[in-house]
Amino acid sequence: MSEIVVVYELDKPVTTRVSPGTPRGEKRPVRRVHAAPGAPGTAAATGPRTLCGKDTFAMETADWRPSEAPTAPWYPLEYASVICPDCDAVIET
Template sequence: MSDIVVVYELDKPMATRSSLRTPAGAERPVRRVHAAPSAPGAPATTGPRTLCGKDTFAMETADWKLSEYSGAPWYPTEYASVICPDCDAVIET
């Protein structure tokens, strides 16, 4: 398999009264962790779709590099509970 890039599908911001007081740079929670093939010739850049077929345009690229963590899963372990089961199944095959 070619290099993969880990991307985060973030929760959508809600336009509520309390969110108006949230600082502009505040982080949104990660809804789902996906894997995407890297763009041709640019191993750190994600391709247009995840392995499960979702558009990566609005997703945030993770700093996670599998090559830096020998024997680790393809995703950051702190997000194990929110990995995309479809992306995971593609990687496992």
């Protein structure tokens, strides 16, 4: 299999009224962690779809590189509870 890139499917932004004391730019929580094949010719960019078939356009690319830690799982351990079971199944085969 080619290089795997980890991407985050983030929760949808909630439109709320921002008070003057509310910080802007807070990160949205990660809803699901997916794996995507790397784009041809580059190790950091994703292909157009995850291994489970979702579009990667609106997803955030993780700093985690599975190829840099061959004995570790393909996903960052802090997101083990939200990995995509379909992506995981493809990697396991």
